[in-house]
Amino acid sequence: MRSYRRRLLVVPALLCAITSLVARPVDAVGDGKGGPNHNGTGGDSVLSARVVKLYEDAARATERYQAGRQEAEAQRAKALRIEKLLDRERREIGVLREDLGRLARAQYRSGGGMPLTAQILLASSPDQLMRGQHVFSQTNLAVGNAIDKSRRAEARLTRDEARSAAAWESLEKRNTELARLKKGIEDKLEEARWQLQGEADASVAAGSCPGAVRLDQKKTDGAGAWVAPVRSYELSAGFGSGGLRWAHRHTGQDFAVPIGTPVRAVGDGQVVKVACGGAFGMEIVVRHANGYFTQYAHLATVAVDQGERVDTGQWIGQSGTTGNSTGPHLHFEVRVTPEMGSAVDPVPWLTKRDVPVG
Known part of the structure; x- marks a missing residue:
């Protein structure tokens, strides 16, 4: 060396x-x-201070914007999880509807759809009639429960879909506002930068x-x-x-x-x-x-x-x-x-x- x-x-x-x-x-x-x-004028201290202040504002706006984007990513991941849950709810509703169809068919095959007078005439004994009525009651109860469960599931699905869409819309609106704020500050900063540079160029050209x-x-x-x-x-x-x-x-x-x-x-x-x-x-x-x-x-x-x-x-x-x-x-x-x-x-x-x- x-x-x-x-x-x-x-x-x-x-x-x-x-x-x-x-x-x-x-x-x-x-x-x-x-x-x-x-x-000895001290330069344009107001403009210089404004540029520094705009830098700080832009940095804070950028931080808020980035935080908003991170929140958006978290919300997107949450939305995907919710969508998976909604898909599962839709599949469950499909299964419930299939169960309803199966129960209805079973009820029809077991005579549940037959008028009570016909069931009395065709019954070989009171016991057979009572067993038939018991099966019919149980089948009706199962069908009723299945219908009620299906309706609750469909209402929950509609509610969850609306909640998810509202949350996503609110987040997108907020991020749009943050992006607009960030751009506004950056535009002001860019204008102030070149104004500052123009004054510097004039000083250098004058050699002072x-x-x-x-x-x-x-x-x-x-x-x-x-x-x-x-x-x-x-x-x-x-x-x-x-x-x-x-x-x-x-x-x-x-x-x-x-x-x-x-x-x-x-x-x-x-x-x-x-x-x-x-x-x-x-x-x-x-x-x-x-x-x-x-x-x-x-x-x-x-x-x-x-x-x-x-x-x-x-x-x-x-x-x-x-x-x-x-x-x-x-x-x-x-x-x-x-x-x-x-x-x-x-x-x-x-x-x-x-x-x-x-």
């Missing part, structure tokens, strides 16, 4: 080569208040970073000494990959996230650079106690000022697509100096600090 000293020796040569190919971002002077490239937009972070969500720069993401361009948009090789790891996603400081440190313009658009560089620097680029807003101390997991900005960017993402670098040309692969660097990326 090459030593850091050897890397530092080749940094000047790399900087000269890269400077000739890629325009350097406009740096802010480290005065601790944003430097001359900051207009707005002042820090203070985001209302209820709780620093860093569980350990180090965290990933964004909470939820998909990896896109990796370290060292080739591409027409880079002068040589890709110098960081890209995290594909929507515009306005809160970006976190991966570790404790101090902001040494806040800049706008150039290939990286709106960017932040943080120095850490272990001698490394981390860069966060293509932002839509910055939430810290140059010279400010930051904690692990603290929101320092919001992702965007400013500068040399083909779409919304966070460009994240780990460097041995604050300047470009000294980057190391950030994925194994984070992995060694118990932050798996992938």
Whole structure:
């Protein structure tokens, strides 16, 4: 493994080569208040806060929607079980009807359908007549019970079918409402995202970073000494990959996230650079106690000022697509100096600090 000293020796040569190919971002002077490239307005804090709030609303709506879908799946499974029970009830009713037919036929064969006068005339003895009447009474009782049982079963079946259909209809209606609510919030969020990006593009085009937009972070969500720069993401361009948009090789790891996603400081440190313009658009560089620097680029807003101390997991900005960017993402670098040309692969660097990326 090459030593850091050897890397530092080749940094000047790399900087000269890269400077000739890629325009350097406009740096802010480290005065601790944003430097001359900051207009001191604090940016559009209302819009930034609205984007963060809509993210939270969308997350809650998504949770409710997913819970509704899970409930729907549970209801679907329950409906299938009920349908099996209903099928069994239908089969039982069919059996009862067959029994009724069998009893009626048996009653007819045993003379149950014969008038009482004919039975008296044809009976060979009073005992035969009494036995016939007893069988007739028992048969009539069995037929009556079977008819009553069949009617109760049919009423229960009708009631269960109606209850099942009503429950399913209610659940579908609720899920439709949840889906509509979720889409409404997402539409508002998407509109706010691009409004935020439009303002960021205007600032970058003017080469003037707005002042820090203070985001209302209820709780620093860093569980350990180090965290990933964004909470939820998909990896896109990796370290060292080739591409027409880079002068040589890709110098960081890209995290594909929507515009306005809160970006976190991966570790404790101090902001040494806040800049706008150039290939990286709106960017932040943080120095850490272990001698490394981390860069966060293509932002839509910055939430810290140059010279400010930051904690692990603290929101320092919001992702965007400013500068040399083909779409919304966070460009994240780990460097041995604050300047470009000294980057190391950030994925194994984070992995060694118990932050798996992938």
